[in-house]
Amino acid sequence: MLRIAIALFLTVASCFAAADEVTARVHSTSEWDPRVLDCIKRQNGGILERGECQGELIRQLKREQRTILGQIGKSLSGSGRDLTDYRSAAKGLTVAQANWEKFVRADCEIIGDVFGQGTDLGPTGDACVVDHYKLRNAQLRLLQRDYLNDR
Numbered sequence: 001m002l003r004i005a006i007a008l009f010l011t012v013a014s015c016f017a018a019a020d021e022v023t024a025r026v027h028s029t030s031e032w033d034p035r036v037l038d039c040i041k042r043q044n045g046g047i048l049e050r051g052e053c054q055g056e057l058i059r060q061l062k063r064e065q066r067t068i069l070g071q072i073g074k075s076l077s078g079s080g081r082d083l084t085d086y087r088s089a090a091k092g093l094t095v096a097q098a099n100w101e102k103f104v105r106a107d108c109e110i111i112g113d114v115f116g117q118g119t120d121l122g123p124t125g126d127a128c129v130v131d132h133y134k135l136r137n138a139q140l141r142l143l144q145r146d147y148l149n150d151r
Contacts, residue, residue, distance in 0.1 A: 033057060033130065061133035068140045069097065075148040095132035104132045 039053035056127035076090040115125075 035060070051126065054130065058126060058129050058133065061130065063136060065133060065137050065140065068137060068144065069093075072140065072144055073149060075144070100136060103130060104136075107132065 034054045035057050036050065039056060040050055043049040043053070045053070071088065072093065076086045076093070078086060080086040080089075108125055111125045111128050
């Protein structure tokens with residue numbers, strides 16, 4: 001019985017450790033995004049330029065997301081394979097996307113609430129937005145690849 005309890009504990013602990021590692025990687029990626037670093041280097045900049053560069057990256061990610069959503073919307077405008085309901089899926093995606101956008105706003109506002117003041121507040125909040133958009137865009141690409149491409 002003790003061996004089972006220990007094995008169960010180690011399994012659960014390893015799952016939490018893996019989840020923490022993934023979360024840490026996701027939340028640290030935008031800070032060092034190559035597009036931001038290249039932009040800062042081009043501008044020979046500091047904290048203000050970093051904020052401008054983060055803003056440009058956010059605009060790029062939003063454009064990418066609109067493109068992906070447009071492609072998915074085009075796919076869902078068809079009839080789909082047997083036993084699928086693309087009309088319902090399109091409605092569901094619209095609702096999910098609106099809820100995701102509300103979530104991102106609320107989630108990233110937390111940073112401002114707990115950060116307080118300082119010159120790094122803007123770029124830190126922007127990093128939150130970047131992280132969410134990178135993850136959502138990857139999720140949308142997987143939806144597109146795994147479910148909406150002809151097989």
